[in-house]
Amino acid sequence: MQSVFEVIAEPNRRAILSLLVASEQSVGELERELGIPQPMVSKHLRVLRDAGIVESTVDAQRRMYRLTPERLQEVDDWLAPFRAFWLAHVDALERHLDRMHGTAAPAKKKKSTNKARGAKRGRGKGAKK
Amino acid sequence: MQSVFEVIAEPNRRAILSLLVASEQSVGELERELGIPQPMVSKHLRVLRDAGIVESTVDAQRRMYRLTPERLQEVDDWLAPFRAFWLAHVDALERHLDRMHGTAAPAKKKKSTNKARGAKRGRGKGAKK
DNA sequence: CGCGTATATTCCGTTGACGGTATACATAAC
């Protein structure tokens, strides 16, 4: 389990990371928010810490965990080549819908085989799915 | 295996996707480029197709696979909250180093070019387990 | 038709991640 991709493949670990975006948290706080047993939380935190995605400090009996998200950049970097690609896809879909525009009964339309490149932009990121 | 995160956790599948960024490819081409047995390639392509990340069309005996990368946006969306975080981390590190001693490195005091980072990692496409 | 190429699927064994439970360890409070 060295790969960041494998580490974030686990839903509970993604949930932990999302919770830690707001602020650092103790194991008990994460346990309550996640609703999973404490040993599970500790085990997932161990994986995250070994992967270098979180770090912990001691606060009395508590351990406070916080993000060290540099390694997540690997995911971001890997994703980079695909970004332009799906923007082009969205544009193609938009043109398609524009052409079909106003049709209440959708006919069976095949996809074109070749994709037209040249993404028009002006559509900021942050679009929801 | 529904989650996109689980699908891209597998190095060979990430390699396939990276190869398909350039252009659509047949199974045999992928097999040669990846150096893994053909049944493995087909199985990974099956997973990718079921996840909606690639699609295939028939070309004689060949099957041509290409990207349909919309679902990868889920990864991008999940990553969004962390981006600001790691940028802040890098800035904080820079300020810290500047304060420690701005002597060792010919660093400029100005934090001007905060956009020109991110190419630090050599990560890319290669995939090993 | 049989034959060759290209790809998909099935069967099978291994291995390791995940979850559960109990227990060990650490620090604080008394």
Added chain:
DNA sequence: GTTATGTATACCGTCAACGGAATATACGCG
């Protein structure tokens, strides 16, 4: 000291992903 709280680890069972090998299916050609 003992007890209480907070966290980590050990042990264990299950289950599914992965890889290998053999086989099945699809298609083209002579």
